[in-house]
Amino acid sequence: MFAALGTVMTGLTGRRTHAPIHRQSKPAGQCEATIWRGTTRRDTRQIVLAARRYEIAMKPPGKRTGPLGAVALEVLELLANLVDYRTGRLEPSLDTMMRKLRRSRDAVVRALKALRDHGFVDWLRRFVPTDNEGSKGPQVRQASNAYRLAMPAKARACLGRYGEAPPLPEDREQATAERAAALEAYSASLSIEDVLSSIEDTRMRDSLTRFRLNMLKKRESVERTESGPESIYKEERTPLFGSLTRPCGGSGPH
Structure with a gap:
């Protein structure tokens, strides 16, 4: 689950710090341009509506929930309300999502995984440096992820006429x-x-x-x-x- 900082900062410092951070973490402030895109309120609302219809359409017979689950829909709606439409900036921490939704960490993590597996959310792991100087190099800590909302093709098909702009009367x-x-x-x-x-x-x-x-x-x-x-x-x-x-x-x- 964790990797030495040297595996993600190759070419940045030239030495290993052995700081425990997640694999494939990127330095915060230098990687967000690859994932953040400007959006609109209508687009984010369409994604949430598509997820709800997708949850109903893909629910197996006899099951109480579909492939996403109620918590995932709550997480997706929260992200849609937090995104900056102009820049696409979206970086809430797990603690923030837990506090606003009143859900456990495990429930939020599982919801995020379900959303990512079905194409509604993607993210980048990030780290930031600290003021501590360790014996093996500068220390870093894990930062909140940079998230991006997306509309999977299967979910867009579930929208039907709701995915089209209504004509003017x-x-x-x-x-x-x-x-x-x-x-x-x-x-x-x-x-x-x-x-x-x-x-x-x-x-x-x-x-x-x-x-x-x-x-x-x-x-x-x-x-x-x-x-x-x-x-x-x-x-x-x-x-x-x-x-x-x-x-x-x-x-x-x-």
Whole structure:
């Protein structure tokens, strides 16, 4: 059950410490990336539901329990409640599970083994160093396992339609479309002043207002510049020497 630290720290210290830790234990803080994955509340709930249906579907005739057992279902639900959805971090100690479930150590250990045998849970054993310096090297102690929840294929098949996302009802789809159309129409009806007044950040609102005023001034300047050639053209068409008609009663050149 136990192995010398030298069998699991080969290449780390170069010497044996003979500290009693479980086989294949990994240094805590360096191995979790291989087992922890981000998840969601829906995925963890699906795993628990699949385990319950799997327990019923696989129960042998005449037996009171299935291949997992009641304690295993309790342990699985506890792990689903403790997992960090963003990172997948899940590392409760046996003492924590015993205290929360009010079960014996042997019952929790057997439940974990059943969950692992049927593919619902996997874990890595870990160790951490201590401040004690032994005669044969630095001392370490066993740490809590790093756990990961999983959905075995047989259990997913037991879910049936419960394993699929339910479609949206027709009235909800229509309500969603109508709400989106109303929001779009409302946004189109807003003026720039309305948009600026809705900004709560005073500094940002003032900056955008100044920017808008500057843009308006530049636009007016461009419009005045573009109107210049038209006025010049009109002045060129104006006669320079007055009217070309003869004065009344006078004689003009022939």
